[in-house]
Amino acid sequence: MGYVAIKGGEDAIAQSNRLVEYYRLRDRSEPLAIEQIQGQFRLLSDKIMGEASLYAPEHAALVIKQNEGDVFESAFMLRAYRATLQRRYWSETLDTRAMFVRRRISSAFREIPGGQILGPTRDYTQRLLDSSLVRETLGSIEEFLSGFELPLDPTALAHPRCLPKVIDLLTSQGLLRPVDGDADRRVVDVTREAIKFPAPRSASLQMLARAETGGLMALAYSAQRGFGSTHATVGELRVGEVPLRVRDARGRVRHVGRIRLTEAEMISKIRVRAKDAVPYLSLGYGLCFGQNETKAICMGILDRAMRTGGDAPCQSQEFVLYHTEGIESYGFTNHLKLPHYVTFQSGLTNLRQAVERRDKKRGRLGFGMSDARAKEQPTA
């Protein structure tokens, strides 16, 4: 083995891996059960399943445990695991009208057919620390549950039901119109095909659905703050379970289970070019795994923004889709920790020669070195 500054790589890796495990366990606290993570870190699991594009709540809980709760690392690991699974079926198109709705709101209308359903949301909690959680026990959990469940009469509970869509109201009045009839409607699979620009909407929505929530929010927020012209309203935001069906080898459609989804339909006004034409409304669409309303809403804003021409970052499909891909940007920004001495050396020899050439030239022109240095401006 030659001379290297960083030597003994294999042993160093092995020791580092053991150290990680030690840091996770050194407090000797009760081991976290997968069920606990799946249940009590529900929103974290949902986020990770979305970014990994693998709907597997138990596996999500496992990676959260393994990675000490690091979201990027967990989504990354789950997505890598996903790549090893054989693809046996493609699902039939999901019908979100068939969703068993747990939560559904509209900011566009005060009253909607079927009613607004608040469901589980932290939107109206006061963000105060709850110190009683420090002393939470199985007993206190049981107490809450019986207090919640006992007064309920199971026979009187409404069955989960499907509800009409808010956007149907607007569509039937002719206010909401499809905006790009000649859009590229090919269905491509971004997990199997490199994306090319301009990308069809199917690819664009898939990439948004896999994107990192924070990255999406940064760009969607920029659209609302004036870098772009999207003023969206939540037409309908719904969370619930949707039946999933696949077509088997003999062509029969089979129900394979349900998955929890968040769907956002964001309404915005389309300006028209012609002089006396009336503006109309159109949709930006967001759909993601689990309950992740921020993501669905930001997807809706960006879907709309990307289909509106303009110079803002959020209006460029390439800019939005490449830079919100969390797992790719995570890996690449962290690769800066790898050694770069060969490539750096290559630039260094150039730079030294440039300095030499400059010094020679100055020498010829009779500048004093110190004078010349003092005048130097930093260059970009």
Added chain:
Amino acid sequence: MITAEKFSHTYNFGFIDEATKKEIRRKILKATAIPGYQVPYSSPEMPIARGWGTGGLHATLSLIGPEDVLKVIDQGSDASVNACNLRDFVRRMTNCRTTFDTAEATLIQTRHRKPEEILGEKQIIVFQVPQPEPLRGVERFEFKTRQMHAEADYAKMWVSLYESYVKFGAIMNGAGYPVRVNGRYIMTPSPIPRWDVPNLSMAPCLHVFSAGREKRIHVVPPWTKVEPLEFEDVKFRVEEFAEVRCAASGGDRAFMDEIYESENSRKWVINDSSFLDKIRAGHRPPQRLFSNPEA
């Protein structure tokens, strides 16, 4: 709730499933047929982070067979942590033999260096590529760069080289110097130092360049002409390590690392660890060397 069966997953030979490996091999064949052209491919997720050599792994895992002997290099060295990690991963997924010896390897995955030793016809070298698009510096949109390649419109590239000369007195591209392959496509040879660039041309081995994050594969086939971009009067130049000798072996004429042991002690050591080992063992393997044109 969780059954043991659910988590008893076994991995395919080479990690990637057979259908996807076949797809990647077909894309490598296509790239070989059109030297220097960037072929899009599926780029499945790897358990190694994006930007840490996933593209190289895709090519390596698709090409490797049980009888192959693998070498992994990171910036010239087999022993650096990333090289160890990648080599360990491929070994676990294939049970292949691995080596540090450049001559013994049938398949070499490398990050940012081509070995000093001449590679033979039976060897394949896979480069990890962070940024496959040579025009990225002059055109940030992919759909435009693809058009420019299609039309062989490289005017912006030439202008940028010229501007660099006017501003700095030389073409300042360091590693990843742009080259023209087989008289047609301009490509960026991973970021290998300029020292390695002349060794791509008319080489007996197959060079596969694979960019995972950007989902592109390009290839320099054996015995293919690769010319660095240069002007009639401003020539391509490699890094010069003039009057510098390797502190570990006394050798010269190789790419050198600059080593600082304290603030004032600078020494130089041959970067390619396998090459250095051989020199120290007393025989210098054959090398193809390029001499800078007289300034």
